[in-house]
Amino acid sequence: MKRSIISIMLIIILLLTLSACSKGESAEKPAEAAAETPTEAPAPEPTVEAAPMPDMAVSSEGIVDGAMGIKYGAKNEEFAGGKIPTLSLPLKVEYIPEGTVSLAVVMIDPDGGNWVHWLVANIPVDGTVVEIPENASLDWPEDIVQGRNDFGFLGYGGPTPPSGVHTYVTTVYALSDMLELESGFKLPAINQAMEGIILAEAQILGSYAR
Template sequence: MAEPEQVIPDNTASFVLTSTDIAEGESLGKKHELNVFGGNGDNLSPQLTWAGAPEGTKSFVLTCFDPDAPTGSGWWHWVAFNIPDDVSSLDTGVGTVTGMPAGTIQARNDFGEKKFGGACPPPGVVHRYEFRVHALNIEALDLDEGATPALVGFMTHVHTIATAKLTAVYTR
C-alpha cells in the first residue's frame, strides 16, 4: 500500500491585491499617466489594498514594473520597501504626493526619482503595469534609499513568503 501524499496547505492563495482606481486587465486612468516625456497626466500612484497576507508576514515590498518597455529589461515605475506589517492599503497619490507610511523607503525608479512614476508608453502601444505586494518574513530589508530596483528585487525574492499581483494596461 502506498503512503498517502503529504498535502502542504497553500497559505498564499488568499493574499490578494485590489484597487479602487484600477482593475485586473483594465486600463489605468489619465491620473496615473506621467506628466513628462510626452505624457500629460497627473502622475498619481493608484490606490491599493492588500488582504490575506500569510501568517509570519513581518513587512511588505511594493513594486510597479512595466515588462513591455522597449529597454530589453523592462521599466521600474515604483519600488517601496520596509512597509510595516500593519499597513494594508495606500491611498491614491501616496507614492507621489502625500508620503508613504512611516518606516517605508522608496527606492529610485527608472525615471531616477524616489517615488511613483506614471505610465507613459509610446503613442498607440499598449503596455502592462504589474503592481505586486510581497509579504516578507523579515521586518526590514537591510537596504537604504540608494538601493537599485534589482537589488531590492533580489533581497525581496530571498524573503518573500507570498505575493499578490494586479496588472493594469495603458496606452496613449
C-alpha cells in the same frame, strides 16, 4: 422409628440447602454476565477545522476592467508638457499570511523593456489587510523606503508609453522581515534583499495607452 424421622428431616434440610444454593448461583450469573459485557467507548466528536486562508491578493480602485485610470499616467493634465506623473495608484492587499512583517512593491512595464516605475520597501503589516492610499508615494513617512525608478527619481513614476497600449505589472511581496535598504535603491538590490524571506506574492495588471 426415631431414626427414620431424623433421617427424613436431614434429607429435607439437605434438599432445602441445595435449593437455596442453586437459586443464589442463578441470581449471580446475570450480574456476572452483565459485568463481563464490554462497554463501547463513546464516539469521538468530529473536529471542525478552520477554513484555510485564501492566497494573498492585491486589488486597486485605480484599475477598472484591466485599465489604469487616466490620472495615474501621462494623460493626466496636471502632468502636461512632458512631466512624469507622480500620482501613485491606491492598492489593497488582502489575505496577508501569518508571520508577515513588511510588504514590498515592485511596478514594472514588461512592454517597455521591464522599465521600473515604482519600488517600495518596509511597508509595515499589522493584520491580514493593508491599504495603500492614492498618492502614498508622496505622502509616506520616511521609514517606508522608496527606490529610484528608471526615470531617475525616487518613488512612483507613472505610465508614459511612447505609443500603443502597455500593460504594467505591480507585484506585492509579503516578507518575514524588514529590508536593510536605503532610499534610492534599485531593482537588483531589492530582489537580492528579499531572497529567502518571501512568504507570498500577488500581482495586479493594468493597461495604459497614450
